[in-house]
Amino acid sequence: MPPTPAEVLAALLRSDPGRPRVTFYEDTPGPTSGERIELSAKVLGNWVSKAANALQEEWDLAPGSRVRLALPPHWRSLYWALAVWSVGATVVLDDGEADLVVTDDPALATTSPAVLVTLAALARGATEPVPAGAMDDAKELATYADQFSAWDEPAPSDPAVTGAGDAAYEDVVPQRDWGVGVRVHTAAGDLGAVLGTALAAWSLDGSLVLSRGPEPAGGRGSRLSAEGVTQEA
Secondary structure, three states: OOOHHHHHHHHHHHHHHOOOOOOOOEEEOOOOOOEEEEEEEEHHHHHHHHHHHHHHHHOOOOOOOOEEEEEEOOOHHHHHHHHHOOOOOOEEEOOOOEEEEEOOOOHHHHOEEEOOOOOOOOOOOOOOOOOOOOEEEEHHHOOOOOOOOOOOOOOOOOEEEOOOOOHHHHHHHOOOOOOOEEEEEEEEOOHHHHHHHHHHHHHHHOEEEEOOOOOOOOOOOHHHHHOOEEEEO
């Protein structure tokens, strides 16, 4: 049986916690344009643990719960998705009913309960007013523990993702014919596709290079070569 997302992350931490597993390029015009963020398995795992602890401790989320991720393809979206899967809940990728909304849109964060995510890498607090009742990801997430233990485990048939490529926990990790240790690049504009690509690469002890936004001047060729990309998705 294919691994669950939580098992994939645990395998990365056992394999090589210091190796880069996510490299993110922000090419979207705006104040964060030009950002390059690199996360090792250990750093990614810390972010996931903090977010998963918040999901359990603040909102009692567990198998059967639903979390809407109204976020763009981004490194922060990756740790929130893994956190949802760590507590055994369902990632909702459309505007369907949910127990919690995690979003970078202040207008959507007025839905209670909600988490307002600030995408800027060095943000220590939201740059927009935080609606009443919403958690400020940039300010508050760091207060949660770096270690996580789930209260309950999802059943293999429990829904892991819905709203785009619906999948249960037993088949949410795609099986691709890529080599072990693959370094995959994607510039997909769809969060569901990016999550699938990331899980597929990580399940092969690989890593993800994610570009968000229009192709940079001069193209991405030199970037992909410098990053040692071996697969385009």
